[in-house]
Amino acid sequence: MSYAKLTRDEIAKRIALDIPEGSYVNLGIGMPTLVGNHLPKDREIFLHSENGILGMGPAPAPGGEDGDLINAGKEPVTLLTGGAYFHHTDSFAMMRGGHLDIAVLGAFQVSVTGDLANWHTGGDAIPAVGGAMDLAVGAKNVWVMMEHLTKGGESKIVPRCTYPLTGIGVVKRIYTDLAVIDVTPRGLAASRLIPGLAFEELQRLTGVPLLPSGARAAA
Amino acid sequence: MIDKIVPSVESALADVRDGSTVLIGGFGGAGVPEELVDALIAQGAKDLTIVNNNAGNGEVGIAALFKAGRVRKLICSYPRQVDSHHFQEAYRAGKVELEIVPQGTLSERMRAAGAGIAAFYTPTGYGTDLAKGKETRTIQGKGYVLEQALRGDVALVKAERGDRWGNLVYRKSARNYGPTMSSAAKITIAQVYEVVELGGLDPECIVTPGIFVTRIVKVPRKGGNWIPAASVTRGISGKAMATGR
Numbered sequence: 001m002s003y004a005k006l007t008r009d010e011i012a013k014r015i016a017l018d019i020p021e022g023s024y025v026n027l028g029i030g031m032p033t034l035v036g037n038h039l040p041k042d043r044e045i046f047l048h049s050e051n052g053i054l055g056m057g058p059a060p061a062p063g064g065e066d067g068d069l070i071n072a073g074k075e076p077v078t079l080l081t082g083g084a085y086f087h088h089t090d091s092f093a094m095m096r097g098g099h100l101d102i103a104v105l106g107a108f109q110v111s112v113t114g115d116l117a118n119w120h121t122g123g124d125a126i127p128a129v130g131g132a133m134d135l136a137v138g139a140k141n142v143w144v145m146m147e148h149l150t151k152g153g154e155s156k157i158v159p160r161c162t163y164p165l166t167g168i169g170v171v172k173r174i175y176t177d178l179a180v181i182d183v184t185p186r187g188l189a190a191s192r193l194i195p196g197l198a199f200e201e202l203q204r205l206t207g208v209p210l211l212p213s214g215a216r217a218a219a
Numbered sequence: 220m221i222d223k224i225v226p227s228v229e230s231a232l233a234d235v236r237d238g239s240t241v242l243i244g245g246f247g248g249a250g251v252p253e254e255l256v257d258a259l260i261a262q263g264a265k266d267l268t269i270v271n272n273n274a275g276n277g278e279v280g281i282a283a284l285f286k287a288g289r290v291r292k293l294i295c296s297y298p299r300q301v302d303s304h305h306f307q308e309a310y311r312a313g314k315v316e317l318e319i320v321p322q323g324t325l326s327e328r329m330r331a332a333g334a335g336i337a338a339f340y341t342p343t344g345y346g347t348d349l350a351k352g353k354e355t356r357t358i359q360g361k362g363y364v365l366e367q368a369l370r371g372d373v374a375l376v377k378a379e380r381g382d383r384w385g386n387l388v389y390r391k392s393a394r395n396y397g398p399t400m401s402s403a404a405k406i407t408i409a410q411v412y413e414v415v416e417l418g419g420l421d422p423e424c425i426v427t428p429g430i431f432v433t434r435i436v437k438v439p440r441k442g443g444n445w446i447p448a449a450s451v452t453r454g455i456s457g458k459a460m461a462t463g464r
Binding site: 049050051052053066067068069070074079085086087088089091092093095096120125126127128129130131132133134137138164165166167168 | 246247248249250296297298299300307310317319320321322323324326327329330341342343344345346347348349362389390391392393394395396397398399426
């Protein structure tokens with residue numbers, strides 16, 4: 001059977017629909033930022049930005065940009081009515097102190113036990129961590145958004161991370177372009193496989209054993 | 220009469236010494252005290268340890284400190300931005316030491332310094348390369364890393380408005396590190412766009428109380444609030460200027 005991998009926007013939409021009303025959410029830099037474009041209009045969801053914003057709104061209309069109002073990726077954003085500004089130490093208290101319900105983060109690798117590697121490729125690269133480690137340990141639910149395979153076709157879900165770790169045992173759920181995978185005490189549970197993708201094929205592509213529980217085709 | 224307002228950025232920075240640790244506010248371009256940083260370059264202090272979230276952008280401000288060879292060490296959370304080339308060149312050439320700190324730990328280390336806390340246990344970074352060589356401890360089944368307070372000799376911060384007692388308010392997400400850094404240095408210098416009379420700031424809404432602020436200097440407001448990198452041009456004063464409004 002053939003299947004079409006989800007686009008980044010399609011993964012983002014899946015994630016957005018899974019965020020309950022009233023959640024305090026931090027979207028990581030890069031791919032996870034797309035989730036903000038798909039949040040259901042009929043739900044009130046509080047977006048947190050590490051540089052001191054709760055109730056962050058979408059990008060401003062052209063001409064409305066304000067250099068004092070940016071997101072973690074240093075792009076111009078807006079503030080929703082009712083939103084708040086605060087200083088950095090308070091912002092990271094929200095993160096580290098377990099006040100955020102969900103953090104959506106990109107990843108280079110996730111291990112079978114939920115270890116996360118997303119800040120450094122090692123080697124010659126200049127290290128830069130930002131708020132990744134604080135989010136990883138602090139949010140009640142860390143969801144990873146990533147492509148299932150590297151460009152070279154290797155699984156990014158691994159027995160043990162080979163890239164430098166961001167946090168140990170922190171990831172609860174992984175959204176990929178092939179499926180949704182929950183990190184459970186029994187192991188990795190795959191569900192919502194994309195249409196046309198058989199569980200056996202997903203298992204073949206993934207580097208580690210998957211539990212078929214809940215596996216079903218869903219959009 | 221107490222008057223913390225000084226007449227110029229030059230006079231504000233006159234006593235910064237070689238080898239100082241300088242905390243500089245800002246996240247990306249928001250909240251960077253650009254006029255104070257320019258004045259620090261002109262003042263000439265060298266062998267500085269700079270603490271900032273990033274590593275400077277483009278040619279001006281913190282980037283120009285690296286370009287001028289004034290920085291011995293950078294303590295930072297995220298130096299890998301596309302236009303941080305002056306830091307990157309200095310780092311690759313071995314001229315600047317780099318200490319990478321998780322962003323919340325960076326902020327909390329300065330908060331601790333300002334609050335009289337010597338060190339603290341944080342879960343951030345436990346089990347990672349950034350905890351290597353540090354004391355760790357398991358408390359109620361969870362791993363923590365011991366992080367030390369980070370104190371500055373000088374803090375340079377940008378606020379929106381201040382009064383002669385040193386009380387400050389900020390603007391939007393430009394607040395970022397300002398309040399914490401203000402509390403964490405022996406000398407805190409704030410640049411503001413507006414100086415108001417005592418009582419001109421709502422006491423319920425003062426963000427940084429004057430006890431944390433040594434000097435205030437007023438600087439002129441720039442043309443526009445948003446300076447997209449692509450449209451930044453060099454003005455005759457050497458300052459970045461926004462095109463358009």
